[in-house]
Amino acid sequence: xxxxxxxxxxxxxxxxxxxxxxxxxxxxxxxxxxxxxxxxxxxxxxxxxxxxxxxxxxxxxxxxxxxxxxxxxxxxxxxxxxxxxxxxxxxxxxxxxxxxxx
Amino acid sequence: xxxxxxxxxxxxxxxxxxxxxxxxxxxxxxxxxxxxxxxxxxxxxxxxxxxxxxxxxxxxxxxxxxxxxxxxxxxxxxxxxxxxxxxxxxxxxxxxxxxxxxxxxxxxxxxxxxxxxxxxxxxxxxxxxxxxxxxxxxxxxxxxxxxxxxxxxxxxxxxxxxxxxxxxxxxxxxxxxxxxxxxxxxxxxxxxxxxxxxxxxxxxxxxxxxxxxxxxxxxxxxxxxxxxxxxxxxxxxxxxxxxxxxxxxxxxxxxxxxxxxxxxxxxxxxxxxxxxxxxxxxxxxxxxxxxxxxxxxxxxxxxxxxxxxxxxxxxxxxxxxxxxxxxxxxxxxxxxxxxxxxxxxxxxxxxxxxxxxxxxxxxxxxxxx
Amino acid sequence: xxxxxxxxxxxxxxxxxxxxxxxxxxxxxxxxxxxxxxxxxxxxxxxxxxxxxxxxxxxxxxxxxxxxxxxxxxxxxxxxxxxxxxxxxxxxxxxxxxxxxxxxxxxxxxxxxxxxxxxxxxxxxxxxxxxxxxxxxxxxxxxxxxxxxxxxxxxxxxxxxxxxxxxxxxxxxxxxxxxxxxxxxxxxxxxxxxxxxxxxxxxxxxxxxxxxxxxxxxxxxxxxxxxxxxxxxxxxxxxxxxxxxxxxxxxxxxxxxxxxxxxxxxxxxxxxxxxxxxxxxxxxxxxxxxxxxxxxxxxxxxxxxxxxxxxxxxxxxxxxxxxxxxxxxxxxxxxxxxxxxxxxxxxxxxxxxxxxxxxxxxxxxxxxxxxxxxxxxxxxxxxxxxxxxxxxxxxxxxxxxxxxxxxxxxxxxxxxxxxxxxxxxxxxxxxxxxxxxxxxxxxxxxxxxxxxxxxxxxxxxxxxxxxxx
Numbered sequence: 001x002x003x004x005x006x007x008x009x010x011x012x013x014x015x016x017x018x019x020x021x022x023x024x025x026x027x028x029x030x031x032x033x034x035x036x037x038x039x040x041x042x043x044x045x046x047x048x049x050x051x052x053x054x055x056x057x058x059x060x061x062x063x064x065x066x067x068x069x070x071x072x073x074x075x076x077x078x079x080x081x082x083x084x085x086x087x088x089x090x091x092x093x094x095x096x097x098x099x100x101x102x
Numbered sequence: 103x104x105x106x107x108x109x110x111x112x113x114x115x116x117x118x119x120x121x122x123x124x125x126x127x128x129x130x131x132x133x134x135x136x137x138x139x140x141x142x143x144x145x146x147x148x149x150x151x152x153x154x155x156x157x158x159x160x161x162x163x164x165x166x167x168x169x170x171x172x173x174x175x176x177x178x179x180x181x182x183x184x185x186x187x188x189x190x191x192x193x194x195x196x197x198x199x200x201x202x203x204x205x206x207x208x209x210x211x212x213x214x215x216x217x218x219x220x221x222x223x224x225x226x227x228x229x230x231x232x233x234x235x236x237x238x239x240x241x242x243x244x245x246x247x248x249x250x251x252x253x254x255x256x257x258x259x260x261x262x263x264x265x266x267x268x269x270x271x272x273x274x275x276x277x278x279x280x281x282x283x284x285x286x287x288x289x290x291x292x293x294x295x296x297x298x299x300x301x302x303x304x305x306x307x308x309x310x311x312x313x314x315x316x317x318x319x320x321x322x323x324x325x326x327x328x329x330x331x332x333x334x335x336x337x338x339x340x341x342x343x344x345x346x347x348x349x350x351x352x353x354x355x356x357x358x359x360x361x362x363x364x365x366x367x368x369x370x371x372x373x374x375x376x377x378x379x380x381x382x383x384x385x386x387x388x389x390x391x392x393x394x395x396x397x398x399x400x401x402x403x404x405x406x407x408x409x410x411x412x413x414x415x416x417x418x419x420x421x422x423x424x425x426x427x428x429x430x431x432x433x434x435x436x437x438x439x440x441x442x443x444x445x446x447x448x449x450x451x452x453x454x455x456x457x458x459x460x461x462x463x464x465x466x467x468x469x470x471x
Numbered sequence: 472x473x474x475x476x477x478x479x480x481x482x483x484x485x486x487x488x489x490x491x492x493x494x495x496x497x498x499x500x501x502x503x504x505x506x507x508x509x510x511x512x513x514x515x516x517x518x519x520x521x522x523x524x525x526x527x528x529x530x531x532x533x534x535x536x537x538x539x540x541x542x543x544x545x546x547x548x549x550x551x552x553x554x555x556x557x558x559x560x561x562x563x564x565x566x567x568x569x570x571x572x573x574x575x576x577x578x579x580x581x582x583x584x585x586x587x588x589x590x591x592x593x594x595x596x597x598x599x600x601x602x603x604x605x606x607x608x609x610x611x612x613x614x615x616x617x618x619x620x621x622x623x624x625x626x627x628x629x630x631x632x633x634x635x636x637x638x639x640x641x642x643x644x645x646x647x648x649x650x651x652x653x654x655x656x657x658x659x660x661x662x663x664x665x666x667x668x669x670x671x672x673x674x675x676x677x678x679x680x681x682x683x684x685x686x687x688x689x690x691x692x693x694x695x696x697x698x699x700x701x702x703x704x705x706x707x708x709x710x711x712x713x714x715x716x717x718x719x720x721x722x723x724x725x726x727x728x729x730x731x732x733x734x735x736x737x738x739x740x741x742x743x744x745x746x747x748x749x750x751x752x753x754x755x756x757x758x759x760x761x762x763x764x765x766x767x768x769x770x771x772x773x774x775x776x777x778x779x780x781x782x783x784x785x786x787x788x789x790x791x792x793x794x795x796x797x798x799x800x801x802x803x804x805x806x807x808x809x810x811x812x813x814x815x816x817x818x819x820x821x822x823x824x825x826x827x828x829x830x831x832x833x834x835x836x837x838x839x840x841x842x843x844x845x846x847x848x849x850x851x852x853x854x855x856x857x858x859x860x861x862x863x864x865x866x867x868x869x870x871x872x873x874x875x876x877x878x879x880x881x882x883x884x885x886x887x888x889x890x891x892x893x894x895x896x897x898x899x900x901x902x903x904x905x906x907x908x909x910x911x912x913x914x915x916x917x918x919x920x921x922x923x924x925x926x927x928x929x930x931x932x933x934x935x936x937x938x939x940x
Contacts, residue, residue: 127876127877128883133883180935243878255877314928319891375932398918
């Protein structure tokens with residue numbers, strides 16, 4: 001039976017957490033987590049707005065096929081958050097438009 | 103596109119029009135085009151005259167449907183890579199001016215005002231404000247709708263029907279015959295096949311071309327930009343791969359990159375060497391493109407005739423049959439002029455241009471015909 | 472010593488792993504390329520190494536099968552029979568002749584740096600991805616694919632929220648619902664549009680797969696234990712929320728697959744895991760010129776495509792699940808090993824696998840008839856419902872292209888509306904566009920299986936090129 005979290009279920013003992021930033025705000029990330037996973041853990045479910053309608057998007061397919069979860073990491077736009085692992089000090093920025101604007 | 107334009111102008115001249123295509127609307131070369139409405143790449147002569155006429159007509163149509171077809175009056179910028187190339191380009195532009203083309207010389211400094219992201223140290227170019235862009239598939243579909251013509255897609259014309267006296271009676275398709283005293287062959291790259299089904303000949307051959315499409319970008323490239331060797335390429339007869347960079351942004355965001363020409367029949371296999379050459383050419387012109395991603399590529403077959411001019415006009419061998427095909431890489435741009443001319447002919451009116459250079463029967467008959 | 476033939480296997484899921492093991496054990500040197508950091512594909516997706524998960528099997532079933540695959544790969548790598556290239560995103564396979572292929576890949580999540588691997592033959596085991604049909608509100612953050620929820624759970628030990636509804640159709644919904652529940656998410660309901668009685672109409676097929684029937688029963692028991700409401704013959708009609716998901720409305724379906732008015736009920740939730748089946752990845756094979764049958768790569772009994780030197784196995788040859796992928800991968804690996812070493816392949820050597828393959832294909836075909844999306848799904852798509860997520864093309868624009876501009880196939884709708892021209896290149900919206908256009912889904916031509924930087928493309932394959940100018 002579940003004990004309340006996937007870490008508990010899989011008996012994960014991740015290495016110590018580190019900080020990254022989301023639009024300048026510090027959030028915690030666990031080694032091995034992707035950008036998407038860390039943002040979910042921080043209660044964030046969207047990190048870009050679409051080019052035409054400006055509507056928020058986050059994870060959709062989770063496996064790198066749909067390109068909905070695009071985010072800017074360390075000034076590189078259009079990274080798939082569900083694929084990119086985080087490292088200490090990484091700077092995540094929400095993106096708008098084509099990701100190349102501004 | 104050419105067929106759609108013929109339908110539009112014929113309908114507006116009061117004719118009842120039926121469009122038949124074995125594929126979908128914009129399903130042929132039109133759906134694989136870039137949407138070039140150019141005067142810049144044409145030397146003085148019949149094709150340039152047709153381009154100037156067509157440009158005027160496109161401007162008129164743009165007032166009606168421009169917003170639906172991504173019409174952009176962006177202008178073209180032809181860039182020389184060497185001082186010698188610039189001299190040749192300026193001489194060419196001078197000749198074009200005598201034919202009515204607006205061609206403004208651009209020195210090295212002004213070049214970077216027009217296109218800040220061009221590769222450094224280019225000597226200059228020529229600006230052609232009359233060049234335009236449309237999204238070709240949308241344009242054809244909207245022309246068809248605007249024409250009010252009956253559209254029959256997914257129907258193959260198996261024969262052009264002729265009366266005992268040899269004049270055209272209509273076309274045969276599997277679901278049934280469509281009767282009409284005039285048939286326009288606007289089958290583009292397949293115009294030769296259709297001509298054969300009418301009992302005549304038109305030596306249209308395919309010239310394969312690829313286009314690369316990038317991820318959506320903000321407007322970083324402002325004109326249709328190409329290297330001066332594009333013009334020389336278009337006129338070349340060589341069968342081997344010809345590539346010369348053509349780069350432009352689109353209203354929707356992606357940058358389109360061309361252009362290649364090969365005589366490989368109807369080979370639809372994607373060729374990495376060609377795509378490599380397109381990418382290399384584009385990044386040479388605009389170095390920032392090296393980090394930009396190509397998302398897709400498509401290929402099409404331009405219809406060309408031996409002298410690189412289209413066939414426009416009645417076929418004396420088959421009264422009632424008119425040809426409007428073989429426009430090679432200029433079909434989108436030249437469609438309006440072609441359609442207008444065909445409509446004039448159908449109404450027994452004098453066409454605006456001398457059509458002798460475009461006569462469909464100007465090629466010697468093949469043996470055994 | 473004669474050099475062994477070199478086979479490139481693309482994809483380290485069940486099919487690719489089975490193929491690698493079979494080929495490496497029979498005289499072929501294998502390079503296994505995969506986009507992830509660890510082998511396993513989707514089905515056996517492993518948690519990232521740094522998470523130090525001591526019981527990853529808690530998130531999986533058939534763990535022992537995975538252990539065998541994993542250990543076999545390790546043995547072959549150590550013995551020098553195989554190389555496992557991780558973080559390699561293959562975007563193009565270039566065929567220079569029937570025994571000369573170059574696999575073009577981009578490295579790592581950033582996918583900027585190119586790698587080229589030359590091989591004598593290629594085995595494509597690129598798997599599949601989820602099909603989701605649109606409905607109002609589906610672009611809201613919090614709505615994700617069922618497989619995506621599972622991937623985030625298995626790979627990152629991450630959950631999307633606190634309260635979930637799992638919906639759609641297909642066998643995948645069961646492990647997703649139970650997996651989320653076991654991981655601490657409150658799963659309010661499993662909303663399945665299929666009619667469970669449809670299974671009873673196919674007793675022969677079920678009897679041939681007693682293991683699967685038992686599996687189904689286990690899931691049903693787990694759902695009960697976690698107090699997940701199982702609603703069959705129901706579908707999600709709308710997802711609600713402002714900036715993110717807050718609730719969904721679910722309704723019952725009649726026998727014709729239409730919504731039964733008055734049966735709508737609302738579930739508050741911050742997560743909707745939705746899926747309507749799977750689609751094969753066929754881009755690499757299609758670009759190589761392999762014939763496709765419908766949406767899948769055509770293969771013969773030896774898992775050969777009709778392009779000499781190219782084999783294919785697993786979901787890419789037709790969606791059928793992990794067990795089928797294992798049998799196909801094994802046969803493909805055995806066939807490739809025989810053909811490449813100049814031996815005459817002896818099908819008796821893989822007769823068991825072949826029988827298994829037949830039975831599993833039949834089972835999968837039967838599942839397809841049971842797990843169909845609701846017949847009325849296009850009715851749910853309003854003119855404002857986004858259909859192409861990437862380019863934000865709504866149902867109305869697609870309907871206009873069909874009714875007003877004469878489009879009647881997916882490619883023409885794409886040209887006239889931009890649906891399918893975005894980053895995902897029509898992978899997600901293709902089935903929906905086909906449904907709204909009233910036509911069959913034909914596979915797209917995607918020469919680039921991944922977006923490739925122009926700077927990389929400008930030099931791709933250059934060093935090996937000799938006779939092109």
